[in-house]
Amino acid sequence: MVEAQHRLVQARALSFAYPDGTTAVGGVDLGVAAGELVVLLGPNGSGKSTLLKLLGGLLAPDHGGVSLDGRPLSSFRPRERARRVAVVPQDVPPVREIRADAFVAGGRYAHLGFLRDLSARDHEAVRSALQDADAGTLGERLLAELSGGQRQRVLLARALAQEADLLLFDEPTASLDPDHQVRAFARIAGLVERGRGAVVATHDLTLASQFATRVALLVAGRIAAAGAPAAVLRREVLEPVYGPHLWYGAAEEGDGRPIVVPWHRPEGPGDGGSDG
Amino acid sequence: MHPATRFLFALPALLLVVLGVWLFARGPQAPSGPLLPTVESGAFPRVVELPEGGSLRIEAPPQRVVLANSSAVDMASLLLPPARVAAIPEQAFLFSRLAEDPAGTDGFRGVATFDRFDAETVLSFAPDLVVCDPWAASDTVARLRELDVTVLTLPKVVALADVLESIRVLGLVLGADGAAEAALADLDGRIARLRASASARGRLRAVTYTTSGAGGWTAGAGTTNHELITLAGLENAAAAAGRVDHVRTSFEELYALDPDFVLVGDYRSGMEEGATKSFLQQAPQLAELRAVREGRILTVPARLFSASSQEIVAGAEELAAAVDLWLEEDGS
Amino acid sequence: MRRRLPPVPLAALLLVLLAVLLFLSLRSGPLGTLGAMDVLRGVLAVAGLGEPLEPGLQGPVRLRLFDALTAAGVGAALALSGGLLQGLFRNGLASPSMIGVTAGAALGAAVAIVLIGGYGPGLFVEQGAGFAPVVVTVAGFGGALGVGFLVLALGSSGGRVSVPTLLLVGIAVNTCVAGAIAAIQSLTLGDDHIVRAIMSWTFGTLDDRSPYHALLVWSGVSVAFLMLPFVAVELDLFAGGEHDAEALGVRVGRVKLLTLLGASLAAASAVAVAGQIAFVGLIVPHLVRLLAGPAHRALLPLSLLGGAAFLMAADLLQGLLFAGTNLQPGVLMSLVGGPFFLALLLRNRRAVTGW
Numbered sequence: 001m002v003e004a005q006h007r008l009v010q011a012r013a014l015s016f017a018y019p020d021g022t023t024a025v026g027g028v029d030l031g032v033a034a035g036e037l038v039v040l041l042g043p044n045g046s047g048k049s050t051l052l053k054l055l056g057g058l059l060a061p062d063h064g065g066v067s068l069d070g071r072p073l074s075s076f077r078p079r080e081r082a083r084r085v086a087v088v089p090q091d092v093p094p095v096r097e098i099r100a101d102a103f104v105a106g107g108r109y110a111h112l113g114f115l116r117d118l119s120a121r122d123h124e125a126v127r128s129a130l131q132d133a134d135a136g137t138l139g140e141r142l143l144a145e146l147s148g149g150q151r152q153r154v155l156l157a158r159a160l161a162q163e164a165d166l167l168l169f170d171e172p173t174a175s176l177d178p179d180h181q182v183r184a185f186a187r188i189a190g191l192v193e194r195g196r197g198a199v200v201a202t203h204d205l206t207l208a209s210q211f212a213t214r215v216a217l218l219v220a221g222r223i224a225a226a227g228a229p230a231a232v233l234r235r236e237v238l239e240p241v242y243g244p245h246l247w248y249g250a251a252e253e254g255d256g257r258p259i260v261v262p263w264h265r266p267e268g269p270g271d272g273g274s275d276g
Numbered sequence: 277m278h279p280a281t282r283f284l285f286a287l288p289a290l291l292l293v294v295l296g297v298w299l300f301a302r303g304p305q306a307p308s309g310p311l312l313p314t315v316e317s318g319a320f321p322r323v324v325e326l327p328e329g330g331s332l333r334i335e336a337p338p339q340r341v342v343l344a345n346s347s348a349v350d351m352a353s354l355l356l357p358p359a360r361v362a363a364i365p366e367q368a369f370l371f372s373r374l375a376e377d378p379a380g381t382d383g384f385r386g387v388a389t390f391d392r393f394d395a396e397t398v399l400s401f402a403p404d405l406v407v408c409d410p411w412a413a414s415d416t417v418a419r420l421r422e423l424d425v426t427v428l429t430l431p432k433v434v435a436l437a438d439v440l441e442s443i444r445v446l447g448l449v450l451g452a453d454g455a456a457e458a459a460l461a462d463l464d465g466r467i468a469r470l471r472a473s474a475s476a477r478g479r480l481r482a483v484t485y486t487t488s489g490a491g492g493w494t495a496g497a498g499t500t501n502h503e504l505i506t507l508a509g510l511e512n513a514a515a516a517a518g519r520v521d522h523v524r525t526s527f528e529e530l531y532a533l534d535p536d537f538v539l540v541g542d543y544r545s546g547m548e549e550g551a552t553k554s555f556l557q558q559a560p561q562l563a564e565l566r567a568v569r570e571g572r573i574l575t576v577p578a579r580l581f582s583a584s585s586q587e588i589v590a591g592a593e594e595l596a597a598a599v600d601l602w603l604e605e606d607g608s
Numbered sequence: 609m610r611r612r613l614p615p616v617p618l619a620a621l622l623l624v625l626l627a628v629l630l631f632l633s634l635r636s637g638p639l640g641t642l643g644a645m646d647v648l649r650g651v652l653a654v655a656g657l658g659e660p661l662e663p664g665l666q667g668p669v670r671l672r673l674f675d676a677l678t679a680a681g682v683g684a685a686l687a688l689s690g691g692l693l694q695g696l697f698r699n700g701l702a703s704p705s706m707i708g709v710t711a712g713a714a715l716g717a718a719v720a721i722v723l724i725g726g727y728g729p730g731l732f733v734e735q736g737a738g739f740a741p742v743v744v745t746v747a748g749f750g751g752a753l754g755v756g757f758l759v760l761a762l763g764s765s766g767g768r769v770s771v772p773t774l775l776l777v778g779i780a781v782n783t784c785v786a787g788a789i790a791a792i793q794s795l796t797l798g799d800d801h802i803v804r805a806i807m808s809w810t811f812g813t814l815d816d817r818s819p820y821h822a823l824l825v826w827s828g829v830s831v832a833f834l835m836l837p838f839v840a841v842e843l844d845l846f847a848g849g850e851h852d853a854e855a856l857g858v859r860v861g862r863v864k865l866l867t868l869l870g871a872s873l874a875a876a877s878a879v880a881v882a883g884q885i886a887f888v889g890l891i892v893p894h895l896v897r898l899l900a901g902p903a904h905r906a907l908l909p910l911s912l913l914g915g916a917a918f919l920m921a922a923d924l925l926q927g928l929l930f931a932g933t934n935l936q937p938g939v940l941m942s943l944v945g946g947p948f949f950l951a952l953l954l955r956n957r958r959a960v961t962g963w
Contacts, residue, residue, distance in 0.1 A: 089848065162856070390932065
């Protein structure tokens with residue numbers, strides 16, 4: 001636990017229900033400090049996306065609240081909030097004619113004055129954001145022309161152009177090949193090392209294990225387990241949530257972090273049980 | 277934002293300011309000059325009081341008159357030689373007395389025509405007077421008046437009295453007082469003759485019926501059709517049943533009204549009988565309607581059926597003659 | 609990558625085109641053709657700068673000037689409205705008439721006309737009708753805005769606009785509004801004033817417009833234009849959906865409101881002076897997007913200029929091809945607009961079947 005550390009963002013007793021009454025997030029406490037990469041795990045429909053939107057201030061919680069630097073997130077004006085928190089969606093919008101650098105410049109919106117065009121400083125921020133996201137050569141391409149991995153880097157670049165110190169990612173590796181998945185996480189981890197805070201929602205337990213400072217396992221809108229990867233990514237914790245079809249191992253290199261991958265077990269106990 | 281783009285933002289505002297300043301500087305339009313005493317006949321300039329309020333100042337007998345509508349052509353052609361008419365609408369040759377009275381109106385064949393009634397077209401005939409009915413485009417009339425063109429808007433014609441009043445006013449405005457009096461006297465005579473012979477037809481009931489295939493219409497009280505029917509000495513069954521204005525009517529209502537005659541306008545002048553008549557004859561639902569069964573569908577030429585001029589009287593005369601013919605044959 | 613024209617030279621080009629079209633509109637008509645100097649002096653005289661020409665020349669200049677200014681204003685208003693709506697709905701098929709905003713304006717006006725018992729014979733000029741045009745225009749604006757919000761509310765869910773839903777909602781709302789107008793018309797057949805006033809709002813004309821028409825429509829354009837600094841950049845960020853825009857710091861609610869206000873106001877003022885004219889609001893932003901790219905900061909002002917030029921050119925062309933006939937530009941626009949809309953759908957057929 002990192003209670004003593006200065007928390008960038010802190011959610012307390014956060015609850016949110018859909019208009020039809022089903023609970024999406026119920027009583028979540030979660031804090032992220034600068035230099036922390038928190039990975040949100042959980043089955044489909046466990047409330048990861050909703051929790052990210054609540055942390056990003058895009059949804060207003062029914063109960064509880066989120067504070068940023070000790071100040072309620074709801075008291076931030078939208079641009080002020082966007083200068084602190086960036087939300088990175090899964091994929092770019094299907095707008096064909098926009099150039100990647102113009103899209104990334106959208107991240108500068110929170111820094112623009114009324115009726116002001118992009119300044120030299122904004123252009124510089126866009127350029128270096130593209131650079132930092134390994135997208136330096138993509139600036140003049142149209143979004144429609146980019147591959148999945150390239151689009152992911154452009155999205156990251158836009159978040160970097162926002163110069164926010166909290167980055168929220170919603171399944172950033174969902175449509176990437178293994179190589180790009182690892183690179184994407186390494187890139188995020190690199191940013192975190194330089195002092196940002198990040199929350200990443202993903203289904204990839206092994207990547208979580210390798211890159212997370214902390215892991216939170218969300219089940220039915222509540223945090224079922226949280227802590228260091230090695231503490232959460234264990235069969236006793238995961239099997240009740242994900243079922244039997246996982247293979248557990250440990251990395252041979254480094255500090256031997258857990259490896260958990262999907263693995264079908266035909267004769268395993270409880271096969272054909274929960275499919276959620 | 278690029279400085280020039282910012283200038284773009286100012287553009288409409290600039291135009292607006294210019295227009296606004298101009299409108300402000302122009303101030304409210306002054307009313308027309310001091311009124312002369314109303315002159316009923318003879319001298320010009322004269323001021324003619326209009327039936328619907330207001331007055332019109334006429335400097336000299338107009339020599340280049342633009343007639344905007346068929347009813348204006350109907351009435352003005354009684355009072356004016358063709359030489360003093362600058363232009364008439366093309367449709368006047370279909371829907372005014374020019375359509376069927378070539379002998380009396382031959383000179384009008386040579387008058388210039390127009391299809392589109394807009395200010396510049398009208399101005400191109402260099403008119404010193406424009407005569408229109410109250411349905412003429414109000415914006416066009418307003419523009420013409422702004423450009424100092426004298427425009428006479430005739431009163432709305434609902435009843436015969438409106439026609440007589442229109443002819444009187446038109447006579448004053450055109451400086452054709454004498455011709456107007458003669459025309460009115462002629463009309464009075466014809467109306468009197470119609471009324472005198474009305475008793476023979478007095479108990480017969482008629483309705484008008486118009487359809488273009490999508491439901492039928494009939495004319496109640498307060499319509500020129502009503503005036504035409506009553507002037508011909510018949511009773512308008514729709515008006516008697518409380519109908520006012522042109523109203524939709526169903527087959528069932530037609531059966532309920534059970535008229536002696538159904539009047540239809542013939543909108544295919546000079547050709548085979550109109551669409552409404554063949555519809556009435558062929559619609560199986562109407563086969564049992566008495567007037568249809570007995571073949572008492574009377575066709576009135578379209579220009580008379582829809583006239584809002586002295587041609588109502590001509591329509592009534594034709595109708596009366598047709599009904600009399602029926603009565604004769606019935607009696608024989 | 610498609611080549612694009614930079615916005616500022618394009619705007620300059622359009623301004624020149626506008627000036628040329630204005631000159632051509634003023635030059636000839638049924639009253640004959642005027643010389644360039646006469647046109648210039650005539651315009652200056654109308655503006656109160658300099659002596660008027662002889663009456664035979666000044667008259668036509670005056671008539672043609674306000675027709676042309678009104679046509680330009682109506683084109684500008686419709687194109688601006690279309691550009692705003694296409695940005696708001698994130699779809700190039702949105703337009704004031706498709707969304708039902710113009711029909712809504714006609715309905716609002718019709719209701720007001722019935723309530724105050726007519727529009728007065730001289731639409732804007734007669735002093736007796738002093739307040740009626742204002743009331744009717746405001747009601748038209750209300751109707752446009754109401755329909756806009758209705759379609760926005762019904763056509764989007766959770767900040768996402770579904771295109772088929774939007775199109776269907778547009779059809780349904782248009783049908784309802786047309787029905788309501790028809791109902792009002794049938795119920796008021798007996799009152800000539802009301803019938804004529806409603807007719808003039810539903811069909812309209814670009815003939816014989818007055819300074820007040822020009823002023824009214826350009827006021828609408830100007831007020832709508834004042835919204836642009838608050839929405840132009842923001843509409844670009846709407847491309848990724850409302851949540852994405854919000855995450856970037858956009859006040860989504862305010863932008864939607866202002867955009868809809870501006871689009872409704874522009875469309876309503878266009879309907880107020882010229883009736884419903886379809887197609888301009890659809891095609892002009894489309895063409896501008898092809899030329900200058902999708903960024904709204906360029907797209908919207910250029911649409912305004914392009915719309916003004918487009919309708920003036922259409923009016924001019926109609927005068928050349930169908931001189932003396934009663935064919936109105938609004939009718940012409942519908943005749944050309946329907947096939948254009950179809951072509952647009954067919955060209956994007958693959959995308960359309962994926963909706």
